[in-house]
Amino acid sequence: MGSSSELFKVKTLAEAIDSLKPYVLSFYQCVEKIPLADSLGRIVTQDIPATCALPHFRKSTMDGMAVRASDTFGASESMPALVQCHGEVRMGEAPTELLGQGVGVLMPTGGMLPEGADAVVMVEHLEHFGEELYGVTKAVAPGENLIDIGEDLIEGEVILSKYTRIRAQEMGLLASQGLIHVPVLPRFRVGILSTGDEIISPEQEPLPGQSRDINGYTLLGQALACGANARHYGIVKDNLEELRSVLTTMLEENDMVLLSGGSSVGSRDLSAQLIDELGDPGLLFHGLALRPGKPTIGGVVNGKLIFGLPGHPASAMVVFDTIVRPWLDASVLHSQANPLPKGTLTQNLYSGSGREEFVRVRVVPDGEDWQVEPIRGKSGLIRTMVLADALVHIDLDIEGLEAGKEVCFRLLR
Numbered sequence: 001m002g003s004s005s006e007l008f009k010v011k012t013l014a015e016a017i018d019s020l021k022p023y024v025l026s027f028y029q030c031v032e033k034i035p036l037a038d039s040l041g042r043i044v045t046q047d048i049p050a051t052c053a054l055p056h057f058r059k060s061t062m063d064g065m066a067v068r069a070s071d072t073f074g075a076s077e078s079m080p081a082l083v084q085c086h087g088e089v090r091m092g093e094a095p096t097e098l099l100g101q102g103v104g105v106l107m108p109t110g111g112m113l114p115e116g117a118d119a120v121v122m123v124e125h126l127e128h129f130g131e132e133l134y135g136v137t138k139a140v141a142p143g144e145n146l147i148d149i150g151e152d153l154i155e156g157e158v159i160l161s162k163y164t165r166i167r168a169q170e171m172g173l174l175a176s177q178g179l180i181h182v183p184v185l186p187r188f189r190v191g192i193l194s195t196g197d198e199i200i201s202p203e204q205e206p207l208p209g210q211s212r213d214i215n216g217y218t219l220l221g222q223a224l225a226c227g228a229n230a231r232h233y234g235i236v237k238d239n240l241e242e243l244r245s246v247l248t249t250m251l252e253e254n255d256m257v258l259l260s261g262g263s264s265v266g267s268r269d270l271s272a273q274l275i276d277e278l279g280d281p282g283l284l285f286h287g288l289a290l291r292p293g294k295p296t297i298g299g300v301v302n303g304k305l306i307f308g309l310p311g312h313p314a315s316a317m318v319v320f321d322t323i324v325r326p327w328l329d330a331s332v333l334h335s336q337a338n339p340l341p342k343g344t345l346t347q348n349l350y351s352g353s354g355r356e357e358f359v360r361v362r363v364v365p366d367g368e369d370w371q372v373e374p375i376r377g378k379s380g381l382i383r384t385m386v387l388a389d390a391l392v393h394i395d396l397d398i399e400g401l402e403a404g405k406e407v408c409f410r411l412l413r
């Protein structure tokens with residue numbers, strides 16, 4: 001069990017994530033094959049190569065006439081290029097005739113070009129002179145109005161890399177390849193528990209000193225938004241035996257357990273103690289150089305991740321976004337390539353805390369730019385999260401950010 005004094009040396013976020021990684025990598029070896037129609041939000045477990053070129057035939061993007069572009073060079077309204085029309089290609093059918101010089105074939109949008117054709121003249125730029133004779137009133141360049149073989153995807157190239165989250169566009173991509181069964185990570189089963197003598201269920205009327213459970217629902221929502229199979233197990237009082245019993249069940253039924261409250265150093269320091277007792281390796285960190293989120297605890301119990309998140313509602317949400325979400329979306333193993341959006345900071349942000357900081361911000365459009373407005377307010381205020389669109393990261397070694405500076409922001413889901 002991880003009970004050495006090392007534990008109580010406050011870890012950075014990166015160190016905390018690294019300390020957990022070796023114990024849970026086996027989860028990322030699991031594979032489930034699911035129907036493509038059910039794959040939204042799931043994470044692919046392998047690189048997926050294109051099984052065929054897309055398109056696999058030269059495809060017209062306009063209604064018109066397939067031609068050799070060189071036959072139209074110099075054509076204009078006043079001096080149309082003459083083309084002999086050799087019939088029409090039907091949608092979904094392959095033309096058999098090789099297109100010769102001075103010849104054209106009528107085409108629907110999406111139709112297959114005949115061999116020899118290298119452009120399509122839009123119907124708007126055709127004049128029918130009678131019988132098979134057409135005039136082209138606007139020249140086309142080679143490649144114009146068509147999609148070439150493999151222009152979208154080349155056979156064999158990796159079209160989805162391992163641990164990519166499937167969005168609607170990836171579903172279409174997989175469909176284009178005939179991949180109707182997709183290898184994905186199993187959904188993370190996440191159990192959520194709120195702790196604290198003062199916490200009551202939302203349907204109850206709070207007495208003075210009591211607070212309705214907020215974190216159980218924010219964390220449930222965040223876990224569901226990450227595609228997890230999440231369940232809220234309710235509220236447990238600050239009682240070691242009760243907590244032990246519920247945690248044992250939760251660890252059996254889930255891949256990850258999230259507690260909130262009772263994580264700061266003090267009389268309610270039970271969860272850290274329990275995490276360390278319940279299995280191997282136990283508690284791996286207690287306290288992070290993170291703001292908000294200083295009292296965060298984390299560990300692994302027999303291959304299951306367990307986090308104790310701060311009780312303050314905004315802290316719990318921010319800490320979820322920084323240290324929990326990366327496991328659920330597999331970004332701990334594969335950072336999603338999309339660069340973060342940027343905007344202009346509207347106020348100075350001071351950060352002399354000696355902790356890495358995630359600042360709640362509102363993002364307001366400003367012409368071509370975005371204005372990034374810090375939200376002032378304590379981490380005990382849920383409304384600060386309701387107002388927030390995104391988080392701005394301030395590194396450990398940075399004292400602050402000046403108004404007017406361009407900053408990256410990460411959108412909250």
Ligand SMILES: Nc1nc2c(c(=O)[nH]1)N[C@H]1C(S)=C(S)[C@@H](COP(=O)(O)OP(=O)(O)OC[C@H]3O[C@@H](n4cnc5c(N)ncnc54)[C@H](O)[C@@H]3O)O[C@H]1N2
Binds near residue numbers: 213216310
């Ligand atoms: N002397 C010190 N006091 C505190 C420190 C510190 O370093 N020294 N750290 C502060 C920070 S930062 C935070 S964050 C909180 C974290 O406290 P805990 O994680 O132990 O949580 P609690 O004390 O149980 O609760 C804090 C606050 O949050 C409310 N809470 C808890 N659970 C919920 C819930 N499910 N829904 C809504 N609200 C919840 C609770 O009632 C308290 O108001 O500690 C500071 N103190």
Ligand code: MOO
Binds near residue numbers: 316
């Ligand atoms: O660090 Mo606490 O988690 O500020 O709210």
